[in-house]
Every structure is written in C-alpha cells, then in structure tokens.
C-alpha cells in the first residue's frame with residue numbers, strides 16, 4: 399500500500415511526547431500562519447476569507463504575532479478593520495421589533511427577545527469560520543483517517559502507537575467515529591487503555607508522594623503526569639505571546 403505523508407508524519411510524531419495528532423495540528427497551524435503572513439497576504443481571495451471571518455478566533459489571532467511578520471499582520475488587520483468601519487458607516491438605527499409576537503416572546507423569555515439593530519448585528523458577526531481553524535480541522539481529519547486506516551496490518555502504525563503517549567480524549571473520539579471495524583477498534587482501545595492506565599497510576603503516585611511520610615522518595619516517571627493529563631483532557635498548551 400502506498401504510504402502518504404500523513405503516515406510518516408504520524409509515525410514520527412508518535413515517537414515524541416503528547417498526542418501525535420495534536421502535535422501535527424499545531425505544526426500545521428504554524429506553517430499555515432507563516433504562509434498566510436509571508437506569501438498569501440496579498441492574495442485577494444485569502445483576504446476576502448479573512449474579512450468574511452471578521453479576522454481570526456482568539457487563539458489564532460494571537461498566534462499571528464508570534465512569527466515576527468508585523469507587516470503581514472498590519473495588512474490583514476487594516477483590511478478587516480476598514481471593512482468593519484464601512485459596515486458602521488452605512489448603518490442606521492433599527493428599533494427592536496414591537497409587534498405582538500415580539501412582546502409575547504419577551505414575556506416568555508426576556509433573554510430571547512429580538513434585539514435592536516438586528517441587521518447590523520448580523521453583519522458584524524463572522525460570516526465564515528476562522529480560516530486557520532478550517533485548515534486545522536482539515537489537517538486533523540486527514541490524520542485521523544490515516545491513523546485508523548493504517549493502524550493494523552503489515553508495517554502499520556500499531557508498534558509506533560504502542561510506544562507513544564496515545565491520543566488525547568478529543569482525538570480518540572474522532573478516531574472512534576471513523577473506526578471501520580472491530581479489529582481496528584480492539585487495537586486502538588487496547589493501546590489507549592494501557593497508556594491511560596499507566597497515566598492514572600502515575601497520578602496516584604504523585605498524590606501518594608505528597609504525603610509527608612513519602613515526600614522524600616525520589617521522583618520517577620510520574621513527573622509531569624498532571625500536565626500530560628491536562629493536555630489529554632483539554633488539548634496541548636500552545637505558547638502565545640512571550641512576555642513583552
């Protein structure tokens with residue numbers, strides 16, 4: 399079977415700490431942002447997408463300033479801000495609807511009453527998802543489908559997966575959703591259960607060593623277990639702006 403890039407990327411990432419899919423997703427986002435700032439910033443289609451999204455989600459917006467291309471960032475935010483300003487300049491006050499139905503709705507659920515300036519609010523809202531999120535999700539989908547397709551069988555990913563720190567909870571759910579048959583399910587689950595069993599034991603060991611009677615025992619492989627568990631439950635820690 400012809401191996402794709404995703405296969406080798408996954409195999410390499412499985413030799414490193416953390417969920418391999420999370421790691422490759424972070425890498426893909428970094429590359430995409432770099433490309434956006436250095437190469438696509440003058441592409442009118444890309445600029446249109448960013449304008450439609452009203453910029454980026456909070457996480458990816460702050461990742462933009464990590465790469466050091468301040469000109470790219472300036473060009474992008476100038477474009478989006480100019481567009482938002484145009485929307486404000488064309489706007490006129492629009493009172494809340496005052497018909498009977500609206501009054502009835504407000505009586506039933508005050509928070510669901512139709513707001514004033516509904517049309518402007520709809521225009522200010524993102525008209526498309528964050529373009530970096532879209533790229534990240536596409537990457538993730540390709541990786542997960544490669545993982546479940548190539549997990550078992552000759553020279554599959556199973557051995558590398560067994561030696562890895564396993565998937566995070568989010569990516570395990572995605573892998574389960576794409577698992578084609580019971581053989582892949584059994585392989586995936588047995589590796590994942592074994593890895594998490596070990597992690598739970600390490601967490602218990604951390605708690606035990608907090609006891610004053612055992613506090614002087616040397617630290618072992620349980621070091622960092624709580625950070626590993628947080629990354630499994632909530633995704634990897636992504637460094638944003640450095641101090642300053």
Ligand SMILES: [Zn+2]
Nearest residue numbers: 417420566569
């Ligand atoms: Zn993950």
Ligand SMILES: [Zn+2]
Nearest residue numbers: 455458528531
């Ligand atoms: Zn995003």
